[in-house]
Amino acid sequence: xxxxxxxxxxxxxxxxxxxxxxxxxxxxxxxxxxxxxxxxxxxxxxxxxxxxxxxxxxxxxxxxxxxxxxxxxxxxxxxxxxxxxxxxxxxxxxxxxxxxxxxxxxxxxxxxxxxxxxxxxxxxxxxxxxxxxxxxxxxxxxxxxxxxxxxxxxxxxxxxxxxxxxxxxxxxxxxxxxxxxxxxxxxxxxxxxxxxxxxxxxxxxxxxxxxxxxxxxxxxxxx
Numbered sequence: 133x134x135x136x137x138x139x140x141x142x143x144x145x146x147x148x149x150x151x152x153x154x155x156x157x158x159x160x161x162x163x164x165x166x167x168x169x170x171x172x173x174x175x176x177x178x179x180x181x182x183x184x185x186x187x188x189x190x191x192x193x194x195x196x197x198x199x200x201x202x203x204x205x206x207x208x209x210x211x212x213x214x215x216x217x218x219x220x221x222x223x224x225x226x227x228x229x230x231x232x233x234x235x236x237x238x239x240x241x242x243x244x245x246x247x248x249x250x251x252x253x254x255x256x257x258x259x260x261x262x263x264x265x266x267x268x269x270x271x272x273x274x275x276x277x278x279x280x281x282x283x284x285x286x287x288x289x290x291x292x293x294x295x296x297x298x299x300x301x302x303x304x305x306x307x308x309x310x311x312x313x314x315x316x317x318x319x320x321x322x323x324x325x326x327x328x329x330x331x332x333x334x335x336x337x338x339x340x341x342x343x344x345x346x347x348x349x350x351x352x353x354x355x
Contacts, residue, residue, distance in 0.1 A: 151204075189224070203228070203229050204230045271286060
């Protein structure tokens with residue numbers, strides 16, 4: 133099986149960041165933007181780059197769009213252009229279509245036309261930053277759905293040398309420690325006897341309300 137191929141349409145900050153990260157992960161990425169200036173400036177960072185109107189079906193055909201495994205519509209400033217580009221990617225047979233949405237209405241429209249995954253980068257980043265501001269030990273916060281989240285949290289001093297069993301997160305908070313990251317490496321599904329040390333990273337999954345309770349109360353466990 134060959135390397136998975138991606139096409140990113142719209143080379144603004146989001147499209148550039150996403151595309152270059154995929155490149156760094158070892159994938160082939162074509163960058164597409166209607167601005168010749170943008171493509172000249174950033175195109176060399178991609179495997180391929182093209183100046184093209186993503187709402188022109190024949191132009192997309194000429195780029196061989198149907199051969200890509202995943203198409204990402206990173207256009208945010210123009211809802212109509214974003215929707216038209218996503219429709220064409222679907223109609224041309226791209227296996228998976230992902231699109232950036234700037235409003236809830238935009239996201240609903242993308243879902244209606246069959247986009248496989250809708251991303252709200254500004255909203256999601258706002259949620260992450262809010263949680264990080266009120267929880268100093270919180271490193272990352274990912275909302276998995278309307279009901280569940282997963283967080284990365286630095287082990288506080290009060291849990292230094294405590295075991296997973298001592299924390300008793302499932303019974304006390306309804307959350308599960310799904311991984312521990314220490315200097316020695318990552319432990320997936322740690323056992324009750326695995327010990328935590330200050331500065332280690334806990335990866336916790338659970339219902340959103342219980343995750344919030346965990347964030348508020350975990351620092352008080354040792355007091």
